Amino acid sequence: xxxxxxxxxxxxxxxxxxxxxxxxxxxxxxxxxxxxxxxxxxxxxxxxxxxxxxxxxxxxxxxxxxxxxxxxxxxxxxxxxxxxxxxxxxxxxxxxxxxxxxxxxxxxxxxxxxxxxxxxxxxxxxxxxxxxxxxxxxxxxxxxxxxxxxxxxxxxxxxxxxxxxxxxxxxxxxxxxxxxxxxxxxxxxxxxxxxxxxxxxxxxxxxxxxxxxxxxxxxxxxxxxxxxxxxxxxxxxxxxxxxxxxxxxxxxxxxxxxxxxxxxxxxxxxxxxxxxxxxxxxxxxxxxxxxxxxxxxxxxxxxxxxxxxxxxxxxxxxxxxxxxxxxxxxxxxxxxxxxxxxxxxxxxxxxxxxxxxxxxxxxxxxxxxxxxxxxxxxxxxxxxxxxxxxxxxxxxxxxxxxxxxxxxxxxxxxxxxxxxxxxxxxxxxxxxxxxxxxxxxxxxxxxxxxxxxxxxxxxxxxxxxxxxxxxxxxxxxxxxxxxxxxxxxxx
Numbered sequence: 507x508x509x510x511x512x513x514x515x516x517x518x519x520x521x522x523x524x525x526x527x528x529x530x531x532x533x534x535x536x537x538x539x540x541x542x543x544x545x546x547x548x549x550x551x552x553x554x555x556x557x558x559x560x561x562x563x564x565x566x567x568x569x570x571x572x573x574x575x576x577x578x579x580x581x582x583x584x585x586x587x588x589x590x591x592x593x594x595x596x597x598x599x600x601x602x603x604x605x606x607x608x609x610x611x612x613x614x615x616x617x618x619x620x621x622x623x624x625x626x627x628x629x630x631x632x633x634x635x636x637x638x639x640x641x642x643x644x645x646x647x648x649x650x651x652x653x654x655x656x657x658x659x660x661x662x663x664x665x666x667x668x669x670x671x672x673x674x675x676x677x678x679x680x681x682x683x684x685x686x687x688x689x690x691x692x693x694x695x696x697x698x699x700x701x702x703x704x705x706x707x708x709x710x711x712x713x714x715x716x717x718x719x720x721x722x723x724x725x726x727x728x729x730x731x732x733x734x735x736x737x738x739x740x741x742x743x744x745x746x747x748x749x750x751x752x753x754x755x756x757x758x759x760x761x762x763x764x765x766x767x768x769x770x771x772x773x774x775x776x777x778x779x780x781x782x783x784x785x786x787x788x789x790x791x792x793x794x795x796x797x798x799x800x801x802x803x804x805x806x807x808x809x810x811x812x813x814x815x816x817x818x819x820x821x822x823x824x825x826x827x828x829x830x831x832x833x834x835x836x837x838x839x840x841x842x843x844x845x846x847x848x849x850x851x852x853x854x855x856x857x858x859x860x861x862x863x864x865x866x867x868x869x870x871x872x873x874x875x876x877x878x879x880x881x882x883x884x885x886x887x888x889x890x891x892x893x894x895x896x897x898x899x900x901x902x903x904x905x906x907x908x909x910x911x912x913x914x915x916x917x918x919x920x921x922x923x924x925x926x927x928x929x930x931x932x933x934x935x936x937x938x939x940x941x942x943x944x945x946x947x948x949x950x951x952x953x954x955x956x957x958x959x960x961x962x963x964x965x966x967x968x969x970x971x972x973x974x975x976x977x978x979x980x981x982x983x984x985x986x987x988x989x990x991x992x993x994x995x996x997x
Contacts, residue, residue: 515575515604518613519686522711525704526692527579532569532601533622533632535677537666540564541636541957542643542964544660547683551608551616551660558661567661568679569603569618576604580624584698585691585758586808588792593698595691595758596626599633602687613715615687616660619680633669636662637948639678640960642769644947646682648939648967649766654744655737656766657684675952685765688712690809691758697812706816712762727816731832735806737764739836742802743843746795747851748938749775749879753785753993755793755801757808771993774938776983778872778879784941784993799844803836850933851883853890853926854917864913871906878983883934884973889915890927935970937977939963941991942984 520527540563545555557563565571569578580597587595601618608614619642620634643659650656660681667677688708696704713720713730720729741764745752752759753771761767771785780796788794793801810829817825848865849857872882877900885896889911897911898904918926947959966980973981984991 513573513575515573515577515616516607516613517575517577517604518711518715519581519602519605519615520577520579523708526582526695526708527602528582528596528625529577530580530601530624531578532618532679535568535570535665535667535679538564538568538570538679539664539666540567541640541662541664541678541951542659542961544647544658547658547660550610551606551614551683553606564663567618567663567681568665569601569621572603578603580626581687581692582626582695583689583691583758584694585689585756586694586805587756587758588788591694591698594626594695595628597624598627598630599624612685615682615684617682617684617687619682620665620677621679631669633665633667633677634679635669635671635675635952636664636678637675637952638770639680640948640951641944642680642682644944644960644964644967645769645772645939646766647964648970649750651968651970652748652935652938654748654750654766655741655764657682659683676955684761684767685763686712686715686761687767688715688762689758689767690760690762690805690812691756692762693809693812694757702815705812709813709816716763725817725828727813728828728832731810731813731817731829734762734764734809735832735836735839738802738806739840740764740843741766742798743840743847746798746844747847748935749778749795751775751782751784751793751795752798753783753788753793755798755805757805760805760809773941773991773993775879776940777876778869778882779876780869780873784991786992786994799837799840802840803833806836807833851930852886852914853921853930855921861917864910864917867913868910871901871910874906875901875903877901880935880938881981881983884931884936884981886914887927887930887934890918890923890930931973932971936973937966937970937980939967940980940982940984942988943980945991 540559543558548555548558578601580601582596584593585595599620601621603616606614623632639662643662646656646659650658660683663679665677668674669677709727709730713726717733720726723729751773759768773784775782781794783791783794814825814829817828845857845862849861854861882900888896901907943963947963950956950959966977
């Protein structure tokens with residue numbers, strides 16, 4: 507592979523965090539073939555898209571032919587899963603094949619999902635089917651296009667192997683890119699073993715990689731806690747503002763970088779429902795739409811527990827007090843981010859204290875009327891152009907929304923409404939990965955190896971603000987015949 511001869515991975519995780527991984531290689535694949543390559547991301551990483559689309563490139567992207575600079579490894583981590591603690595989880599079907607310093611001088615992990623069994627597989631087959639791979643590709647790239655911090659999809663590759671799920675399905679690998687794969691669960695792995703020195707080494711690594719500005723502060727470990735809280739609060743507020751339900755907010759899916767990770771049981775709401783829950787294994791709605799801020803607080807408390815010994819190494823009681831103070835700030839900090847996100851969606855200038863009730867009143871109306879969340883916010887811009895019909899068409903009882911619109915317009919008094927309308931349409935997407943469309947694309951690929959619906963949907967959701975007449979059907983919620991949508995984890 508001539509291209510790879512001069513290519514250099516860096517491997518800071520392998521160098522600096524011995525004991526948190528197992529060196530491991532990907533499984534043999536029969537006939538890897540590129541289904542989708544993210545050319546833009548490849549170039550950002552300094553990779554050659556033409557090479558990646560070749561047979562040799564496919565072998566690289568599934569982890570079979572790697573440059574000498576690669577140290578392929580499965581990461582160890584622990585985690586609370588639906589509230590229960592598992593002290594040893596780790597990459598059961600995934601590998602970190604190396605780190606790249608991209609064209610913007612940022613360090614990025616290159617990571618495979620579906621690359622085969624590892625010592626952490628716990629009875630699983632280590633494989634991935636084509637459907638979940640395409641699902642994560644679609645949703646993660648849509649999230650990126652909407653401005654949500656997220657892992658990115660570099661490539662989806664079929665392996666030529668079959669995997670047993672609901673019958674035999676085409677096997678696949680997702681090549682994923684992230685700022686890192688450090689998780690709350692990564693810290694929990696060593697903390698559960700009371701290996702404080704290793705927790706400290708991990709915290710120093712996280713600071714150097716994600717928060718270097720903390721390195722010379724008076725209490726960098728307290729600063730780390732504050733920084734992770736801040737990024738996670740901002741992230742979850744962004745999810746909620748888009749009607750996104752992650753579905754599996756376990757601590758092993760809570761990143762130190764503040765990026766969204768793992769898209770197995772996620773979904774976007776069609777009509778507004780605070781109790782929206784799609785995951786087949788979330789029987790009690792622990793991670794439903796409205797519970798996501800609560801799950802956020804719980805996960806951050808688990809992170810705080812792991813670094814308590816570092817915050818004040820001389821006074822354990824002071825560590826508890828300092829960390830406790832930060833825990834008390836999470837709810838108001840999240841609410842401030844949420845209010846800012848919703849205010850921008852409504853075009854509100856300089857958030858006022860009364861705006862919270864204005865927003866909450868709107869959500870109550872949406873819930874009562876079962877109004878499509880995405881369409882409502884997109885169509886509000888039409889009201890500012892003196893056309894209320896598109897918004898009112900979403901309601902059966904239009905009297906409540908009429909009253910609310912009067913209050914909203916009054917709040918915008920003195921502003922240039924046409925300018926606000928234009929700005930709102932750069933914030934409120936016309937297109938999201940609607941569940942029925944994602945499912946149709948996945949089914950076409952799985953059952954018929956027809957990737958055209960996937961490619962068309964990908965094109966739409968990665969241009970979420972650019973409304974086009976020919977894309978009208980992509981704006982519509984699922985038909986009633988689609989029924990209750992259920993997602994599955996780990997498939």
